[in-house]
Amino acid sequence: MAIGGVGAAGAAAAYAAIGGARPGAATEQAGFGGLVARAMETGIEISRTAEAASTQALTGQGGVTEAVLAISRAELALQTAVSLRDRVVAAYQDVMRMPI
Numbered sequence: 001m002a003i004g005g006v007g008a009a010g011a012a013a014a015y016a017a018i019g020g021a022r023p024g025a026a027t028e029q030a031g032f033g034g035l036v037a038r039a040m041e042t043g044i045e046i047s048r049t050a051e052a053a054s055t056q057a058l059t060g061q062g063g064v065t066e067a068v069l070a071i072s073r074a075e076l077a078l079q080t081a082v083s084l085r086d087r088v089v090a091a092y093q094d095v096m097r098m099p100i
Contacts, residue, residue: 043077050074 053070056062 046077047074
């Protein structure tokens, strides 16, 4: 099923292309649960990077441009996670409304 014109294979390829896939990750956890766990780990890592970049910028050890880019990337990751959560909740509600 394509969401927004992107199929599951296309979404997985795009995720792997931006560095979401880690070597050996396929053997850790398979399935949807593993995908969610890896996505959360990636989101947390992006947020830690943004925090470190902003701290460096505030102390004068890093550039403002790098901090802004890292924060923007973390914001995008958070917006994506919230959007996915909303879709999962909506899908769950649709399933619960189905007659038996």
